[in-house]
Amino acid sequence: GENVEQHPSTLSVQEGDSAVIKCTYSDSASNYFPWYKQELGKRPQLIIDIRSNVGEKKDQRIAVTLNKTAKHFSLHITETQPEDSAVYFCAASGTGRRALTFGSGTRLQVQP
Amino acid sequence: EADIYQTPRYLVIGTGKKITLECSQTMGHDKMYWYQQDPGMELHLIHYSYGVNSTEKGDLSSESTVSRIRTEHFPLTLESARPSHTSQYLCASRGMDTQYFGPGTRLTVL
Numbered sequence: 001g002e003n004v005e006q007h008p009s010t011l012s013v014q015e016g017d018s019a020v021i022k023c024t025y026s027d028s029a030s031n032y033f034p035w036y037k038q039e040l041g042k043r044p045q046l047i048i049d050i051r052s053n054v055g056e057k058k059d060q061r062i063a064v065t066l067n068k069t070a071k072h073f074s075l076h077i078t079e080t081q082p083e084d085s086a087v088y089f090c091a092a093s094g095t096g097r098r099a100l101t102f103g104s105g106t107r108l109q110v111q112p
Numbered sequence: 113e114a115d116i117y118q119t120p121r122y123l124v125i126g127t128g129k130k131i132t133l134e135c136s137q138t139m140g141h142d143k144m145y146w147y148q149q150d151p152g153m154e155l156h157l158i159h160y161s162y163g164v165n166s167t168e169k170g171d172l173s174s175e176s177t178v179s180r181i182r183t184e185h186f187p188l189t190l191e192s193a194r195p196s197h198t199s200q201y202l203c204a205s206r207g208m209d210t211q212y213f214g215p216g217t218r219l220t221v222l
Contacts, residue, residue, distance in 0.1 A: 032209050040152070043202065043213040087152050099145065099170075100211055102155045
């Protein structure tokens with residue numbers, strides 16, 4: 001089955017700096033890669049996703065890049081703000097019946 | 113409003129009690145999931161369903177059971193709760209790709 005590894009497990013940045021979280025996956029058949037943000041005491045919320053036919057996707061300060069050859073994808077947050085502080089999870093799956101496989105999470109702390 | 117709902121949100125019970133955690137969604141999704149998560153930690157898949165009368169065990173061994181009699185409803189039952197079951201339980205549903213999570217049930221077993 002699919003295996004997703006996520007790094008780093010914790011990340012501390014100064015407000016205004018950029019943050020990068022990286023994930024690798026094992027199953028070359030995976031073609032959907034979402035990122036979730038989970039604030040303290042809240043449910044995970046989808047913040048951005050990418051499909052395997054696209055190399056990069058941006059939404060305001062957030063971007064995701066995908067390298068299918070190397071089987072890794074990354075989340076980039078620019079101009080970080082204290083409200084970006086949360087746990088971020090990457091995930092991967094194929095289409096159809098396959099469940100999402102989640103990474104182990106990255107705790108991002110943005111220092112004011 | 114299309115959403116996914118869980119009840120109760122918080123539950124404190126004694127060891128040995130039988131409990132059912134409720135999950136319902138109004139998005140018409142066939143795929144539904146249960147995850148166990150300690151605060152801020154990994155998401156562990158414990159059960160999933162691809163439609164009515166379809167249920168499977170997930171990656172994490174669990175003493176719970178699930179049923180899927182209606183598309184919108186996916187309850188999880190613990191026959192005899194133990195302190196090791198103390199955790200947060202998140203229900204989720206998925207359409208073609210996007211997966212949505214419910215607000216979770218925080219369970220404490222004394």
